[in-house]
Amino acid sequence: MPEGPSVRRFHRLVSPFVGQKVVKTGGSSKKLNPASFQSLWFQDVQVRLVLHFNGGGFLAFYSCQMSWSPPPEVEPTCDILSDKFHRGQALEALRQAQPVCYTLLDQRYFSGLGNIIKNEALYRAGIHPLSLGSLLSSSSLEALMNHVVEFSSDWLRDKLQGKERHTQIYNKEQCPSGHQVMKESFGPPGRLQRLTWWCPQCQPRLPSEEPKNLLSS
Ligand SMILES: [Zn+2]
Numbered sequence: 001m002p003e004g005p006s007v008r009r010f011h012r013l014v015s016p017f018v019g020q021k022v023v024k025t026g027g028s029s030k031k032l033n034p035a036s037f038q039s040l041w042f043q044d045v046q047v048r049l050v051l052h053f054n055g056g057g058f059l060a061f062y063s064c065q066m067s068w069s070p071p072p073e074v075e076p077t078c079d080i081l082s083d084k085f086h087r088g089q090a091l092e093a094l095r096q097a098q099p100v101c102y103t104l105l106d107q108r109y110f111s112g113l114g115n116i117i118k119n120e121a122l123y124r125a126g127i128h129p130l131s132l133g134s135l136l137s138s139s140s141l142e143a144l145m146n147h148v149v150e151f152s153s154d155w156l157r158d159k160l161q162g163k164e165r166h167t168q169i170y171n172k173e174q175c176p177s178g179h180q181v182m183k184e185s186f187g188p189p190g191r192l193q194r195l196t197w198w199c200p201q202c203q204p205r206l207p208s209e210e211p212k213n214l215l216s217s
Contacts, residue, residue, distance in 0.1 A: 019041065075111075093110075121151055
């Protein structure tokens with residue numbers, strides 16, 4: 001899943017052409033014949049290709065993967081960058097008795113939330129990635145949600161201005177406070193495991209989770 005801000009930037013660039021008819025095609029591809037796009041109406045596209053529109057406007061896509069795909073079925077209420085994003089629904093999902101780092105990447109609740117946003121929001125909220133949502137306080141979960149939305153919107157704004165977004169924990173060896181950062185792959189059993197960075201000092205395990213380790217030894 002690409003990160004939401006990258007998808008949004010792409011969307012803003014191409015959206016002026018949505019609803020227009022392709023009058024001429026160019027480019028080359030082994031996978032799809034560009035000429036097959038001629039006379040079609042532009043609705044959505046992720047290809048390498050040149051599409052010309054009436055009025056002289058054109059879109060060129062380089063080094064992209066091409067494929068026909070069904071229209072995306074994403075509810076705006078699940079889209080972290082939408083005004084319609086339903087925070088109550090997302091908070092409810094975070095309260096599940098599973099590590100919050102699993103829930104954050106669940107696109108059914110957090111569409112557009114990728115691995116970078118996951119790591120950065122957890123660090124900023126001071127939450128250990130394996131903390132169970134059911135054991136976190138409402139204020140911690142709300143803080144996490146605020147960081148998800150804030151980091152994503154700031155990242156989108158930077159992208160639109162052509163600026164790099166600097167991360168604090170993702171792919172770092174030290175956190176901004178100078179502590180050694182831990183790195184491990186986490187994910188639901190049998191599902192995709194994603195690299196996760198966290199600071200054991202800024203993001204400690206919950207006190208209620210500690211005794212389990214002592215009892216099992
Ligand atoms: Zn730290």
